[in-house]
Amino acid sequence: MADHDICLSVRDLHVVFALDNGLLHALRGVSLDIRKGECLAVVGESGSGKSVLCRSCMGLLPGNGRVVRGSLLYGGKDLLNSSLPRAYRGIRGKAMALVMQNASSSFNPVLTIGRQLTEAFSPSVPRRERKQRALSLLSETGLGDPEKVFSCYPHELSGGMCQRALIAMALAGNPEIIFFDEPTSSLDAITQVRVLELIRTLSRTHGHASVLVTHDLSAAAFAAGRIAVMYAGQIVEEGLPGEIFHDGRHPYTRALIASHPARMGDSFSYLTGTPPSCRHPIRGDAFAPRNPAALAIDFLYAPPYFPVTPTHRAKTWLLDPRYPEALSRLKPGHAARTNPMAKSTPALPAEPGKGNENGSLSRDSVLLRVSDLHIRFGRGERATEAVKGVSFDLREGECLGLVGESGSGKTSIANAILRLVPAASGSISYRGRRLDGRLSAAARQYFLKEIQMVFQNPAAAINPRAKVMDIVREGLDNIHPELPRKERSRLAIQALCDVGLKPEDAFRFPYSFSGGQLQRIGLARVLVMSPSLIVADEPVSSLDMSVRAQIMELMLSLQEKRGISFLLISHDLAMMRRMCGRIAVIKDGQIVEMASSALIFEHPRHPYTRALLAAMLNPDLENAAVKP
Amino acid sequence: MFRAIAYIARRLLRMLLCLMLVTVIVFCLMRLLPIETYFKDFDRATELQIHNRLEELGLNAPLPVQLWRYISELLHGSLGRSDIYREGHPVAKILAEKIPVSAHFGLLALCLSLPFGILLGVFMARRKGGLIDKLGTAYIVFVQAVPAAVYFVFLQLCGSDYLGLSILYRPSVPSSQILPIVSMSIPPAAGFAMWTRRFMLDETNKDYVLQARAKGLSSRSIAVRHILRNALVPLSQQLPGTILMTLSGSIYIESLYSIPGMGGLLIEVIRMQDNTMVQSIVLFYAFIGIVGMFLGDICLALSDPRIRRAPKAVDL
């Protein structure tokens, strides 16, 4: 690749943050070239430093962050050497622009969109022309009525519209590079695809380079021409989408791709453990502790980059030319496993979600019946109907999926089943007993033991000021106060072990756990009550890719071993396919289609289901090849 | 537009209701006072004298009748007559004399405290943890923690001892206004500085400021066009009330410097036990408080598009 193609070159960038209780090494030597007009995706989990990379390129690190080593070469000059903040002013907006994640909060709430858009033009653009140009940019980003949007305030636009306006604002300075920091993660699936398409199209028409920072492999595959994978503040692998998805060399890349629900075959591969903390110096390859096939050298020394092809390189000792030699020196049989894939569980039944077909439970008995459920919020004229006549049955031991976008009413249904919100009309019955409306104390106690819920965001759903023991024991204290306290504590610890945590974790506080571990705690506190039905509301959507699969696997094994039925609520079709036997698709408070998971995926009937399926991105070469 | 008018109408209605209620409450509370407080020398008064006096004050009638009389007088612009302070004088006339004096000092002090406080706050926020920030914080802590009675007196002493300024206000000596005005502006300036600093720091961490920096705007135009524009929103809610409150005068300052304004009057009538005057002044204070809040809410609605364009958002 010729040098004149490169518009920004990041060299050995180290960024450190000063926190109250120590330092955080957020970027640990990142080197990356951004070429003119390309679309580069930076993929990584939360905390991998991908956003920090964007911010440091733009010179927008927060006050407690600092570049301690490295250089940023732009147009032959090192941006980090120009110590004056003014030097960056000519760069920001004009040479590089940023599109942030939360579009609606990225606009000043008290100024109109138009005013904020026009101030992004460079001073050379005459004032009279600015409005005209702004309007054309707005229509170019697919906003139907640019005049109206121009005079709107940010709170009057939807999230997707704000995101488009934000992209228009980034284009205003006619930059060479646009950084998109998680541009789609707060949007609905269908809007997500449209915004990604927009990013792709604009890149072509305007000729700027796009850097797409995302945690979502599918989004990267969909939009990017080149992908860089980040882990613990380093780029571990870099290459064309095909090379990354089909010929990944770094064990982390391979494990990450394998844990994508769409990629999961019959055998469930997933990563164990959690990403390392960058608060302490990391010795060797940061991924080694999670890699069961790690080499001894991985624990001692950080690997350099080894090229695979001119466009593909990876930071792993597996590519060291000495590695095969070392292997041949060893006795056969003692050789390291060449497949660095993480732990594999024995194959699960081919039809997930119908695990206990041969179990003692009769398959046909209906556990939960929801009929013609209506839920309303507010009173009088302002009342909105969130759920408009939903009916479905959930059978004993099955896992039923409710799929829909935000605002479709799926969470309201869950809340009604848990009796958190009242039903306006219709009925919900559990094993033939009505559970909505007024109940006797005994009935409430009965449903309490039978139905429990797992929440979306474990960090929010767990009381941060209580010990894990108290959190897990809480439900048990409520339903079995007659048991001695010691026995309840024993059961709580047992539940912690069942979900893969250690007994001593019971005496720690929630903040010392990662998101995945917290969700395990969330499952443990439900399991300890031994319910027959668990309602799980987006149980993994707030978790990182590599952790999602762990939790899904845990839930599947619970369903199989204990015969617990699940009502799974999610917007994520790929996950549904993996987990559920049957799927109901919800739109605007109504079920538009309900069928077995295979049928939905192969013969979707309703146009909305088809649109959802079309919006489902697959990290596949086929899909990636469609791009320009 | 219709929504905005509906909002203002609703808010106006609430204000009127509030004024009514406060009047009734204050009037009824004042009736709880024992009757001897209406007499200069109750012990020596004869039965007949007492009866006549009460009759004269209208206190013998049943409470609802008294209230009705009072309110209808209020609506005609009369606040009753002073009992003791200046016996028989209409209260409204006395207040009309005093209010301009208080407003004069209050507005001048506001002209001093508002720019000073906001500038101090801006500088403190710009260099968080710097010298100005530390000094400013010490100033704010001092003003908020130490009772005003203490440092006002110290200022008065220092001003007269070291600067040779008059220790009391004399209308004929313009320089005698300096000390009262400076003293009066000290507490609100601390309030403005604290508020501005906190606001600036909070806003600086918001996404839209980062986005504005990413657009390539200079930090000054971000401060002026974005942060200060946002700061105007809550400020516009406070300002009408603050301006109106200058009418009520500063109780401490006016009595310390013998300024013939509302604040000094209040202390005098409390000491003299002039119930009608106390009642009128308290009502006056409550009225300007209520009207100030009403105007503040209107200004807020006008300056914040989130409320102007969607009055529903003004849900308490």
Add this chain to the structure above:
Amino acid sequence: MKKTFGKSKTKALIEAFLEEEAASPASNEEALKLFVSGRSGPEEELPLSRAGDSYWRGTLKRLIKKPESIITLGVLFSLILFACLQPFLPGQRSPVTINNDPVTGLQLMNRRPDASFWLGTNNIGQDLWARIWAGTRTSLLIGLAVAFFRNALGVLVGFAWGYIRRLDAFFTELYNILENIPSMILMMLSTYILRPGMASIIFSMCLAGWLGTARFIRNQVILLRNRQFNQASRTMGTPLHRIFLKNLLPHTLSIIILQFVLTIPSAISGEVFLTYIGLGLPADRPSLGNLINTGRMLIMSRSLRYQFYYPCAVLSIITVCFYVLGNAFADAADPQDP
């Protein structure tokens, strides 16, 4: 933050960060030996990212890390202790006895501080030292009583207002009306009507502030009520009293303590204000408010200003200490970088 980067310890840590990255095998031979599966050394326990402190222990640690909180705590503790013990110490005079000259039998008026009257006497010959400590006790009593009653009422109403949806509309309307009346006016009017006295002063100051506290607590409770962990507790059938104890109280206790600590100096200042406008305690009940007020009357005469300075100094120390302590606690209880 800049400071943090300057420390040598920090520099060393940054060096360590950079070094680990640069390390590479010394020789080819060494590297070849290491290309084997598995760890070479013993299993290292990954250091926990943070120690397992509870929230309260963390708050306490952060609080005592600050010099200002140690100093103010020390000063307040010794002042309060001394104010309580002072009457029982030997050689103390009564704060209300009028001292006469044993020789002439005249009142010892306005005596400058000397060996027998440490802080002098006032205009009717009472010992200022004793009066100041008696006044401190009175003012502290007022401060504590107001802080207790006002916040107790405010917290109870705030919890009910926030958690019980049916009460919300009623209290919100009440608040909308009452918030319009300046609290100073309310305090004044109420003291005026009830006639000045210890109880009426405390009552008036509680009356003037409880609604603000309740509103503040209510907003916190509503936020907590809607937090997901509280919803989770409800789905697990946790009874109301345990929700209060485990979910609401731990998250509001810090602001309740803060309100309590900050109410004390404001109540002490409130007493000074009421005394100033002529609604204070009678002169035979010394308080810092009426000591300052008496002192203020005498400032025109330079030689008598000590009668104003001494109570002012004690008062200012107390209020500033409480205020600084409250803010230090608020900072410690709400860490920016959790």
